[in-house]
Amino acid sequence: MSQIEQFRDPDLQTDGSIVGFYPREFYVFDNFSSFQVDWHDRRWPTSEHAYQASHFFETAPELSEQIFAARSAHEAYKIAKANADKVPANWDDIKVGIMESIVRAKCEQNPYVKEKLLLTLDEEIVEDSPKDSFWGWGADRQGRNELGKIWMRLRDELRQGS
Numbered sequence: 001m002s003q004i005e006q007f008r009d010p011d012l013q014t015d016g017s018i019v020g021f022y023p024r025e026f027y028v029f030d031n032f033s034s035f036q037v038d039w040h041d042r043r044w045p046t047s048e049h050a051y052q053a054s055h056f057f058e059t060a061p062e063l064s065e066q067i068f069a070a071r072s073a074h075e076a077y078k079i080a081k082a083n084a085d086k087v088p089a090n091w092d093d094i095k096v097g098i099m100e101s102i103v104r105a106k107c108e109q110n111p112y113v114k115e116k117l118l119l120t121l122d123e124e125i126v127e128d129s130p131k132d133s134f135w136g137w138g139a140d141r142q143g144r145n146e147l148g149k150i151w152m153r154l155r156d157e158l159r160q161g162s
Contacts, residue, residue, distance in 0.1 A: 040057075049067055052076045053068055056086060103147070120155060
């Protein structure tokens, strides 16, 4: 077990084997963190901008442009959520692959992000979101944690030299 120091949720009781990254030391893993990412021939302000815009590449390209220009990751998120009726019918089938592509680009292009990822050693990486039980573990900490799984896959690839 690593000796990583972080500011944990006071209600979060663990044995220290989990690295939470919602708004703490490992916030760099969060899509709202301020790291630009070059993806799909553009430099996106954050990975959240890229992910939310990708919902509309085929169905509503004007929304992708609006999201690209959003002043914050939160604004990009709000635009996408307000237009949920315009996402492709197969979105649930493709969203994890899209997110992995974006997160991979973020990791490859930002040495600090890669460094933080390698600092997690063999710890479980969890998006400690109390709101999202798909990408994170949700309020009851029983969610799917798909974003954490992506980060752990990338970490495994880095350590194997892929």
